[in-house]
Amino acid sequence: MPSKPRNRIGETYGQLTVVRSSERRTKGGNAFWWCRCSCGREREVPGDKLSHNLNRRKAVVTACELCARELQIEGVCSKNDREEAQRRRDAEQRRKLLEGHVPARWLILPLTDAHAREQNRKIYFQGKKCKYGHVAPYRINGGCLACSGQTPSADISQIPNI
Known part of the structure; x- marks a missing residue:
């Protein structure tokens, strides 16, 4: 039987605020949490994706799907x-x-x-x-006009910085 998860209700992660726990678990045993975005939409997020550490390698969820997009x-x-x-x-x-x-x-x-x-x-x-x-x-669709023979190239031999 998996251990009881830490109570995250009321914690804020980016635009998400944890409002209640979910019955679901990830394959690794982490609990899911229902979170409300600042726009009012709710999203079910696994606990291991909720973090204040934005430098970690694992992906972090900080908003509902629409706001994140x-x-x-x-x-x-x-x-x-x-x-x-x-x-x-x-x-x-x-x-x-x-x-x-x-x-x-x-x-x-x-x-x-x-x-x-x-x-x-x-x-x-x-x-x-x-x-x-x-x-x-x-x-605009690519291609120099001089290469296509439509315009002669400018003589810029006096200007070496181009």
């Missing part, structure tokens, strides 16, 4: 936003070096593929070399 998406989106902002800053710096060396119409194109999608455009210019050494605009 929203937190995960929010984290990914904020990371992607930071990375996109950095890509745009880098493209701005490269384009400043290229002023006077590339056609002016390239410098008014969007900075990145995401920036081009926001503006409903198909072409953008980062000021980067493609893998074949061309400096030319790109299509």
Whole structure:
């Protein structure tokens, strides 16, 4: 017969508050607990997944399934936003070096593929070399316009930092 679990009723783990015990047990013998999320939904969680230690290797449950999914998406989106902002800053710096060396119409194109999608455009210019050494605009679905023969590459032999 398994041992009696520690009473966790009233304890809070992230957005979850333990409200009552469950009759279920895991294969390892850990008790399940019914927890109420801050949004009002309830979720049955195994006791070994409830922890305040966020650095442990084992997964920790801190919210109901819907809130956990929203937190995960929010984290990914904020990371992607930071990375996109950095890509745009880098493209701005490269384009400043290229002023006077590339056609002016390239410098008014969007900075990145995401920036081009926001503006409903198909072409953008980062000021980067493609893998074949061309400096030319790109299509949002990938591909240097110089590689496809649509646009000649810029002559940037005077600028070594690109």
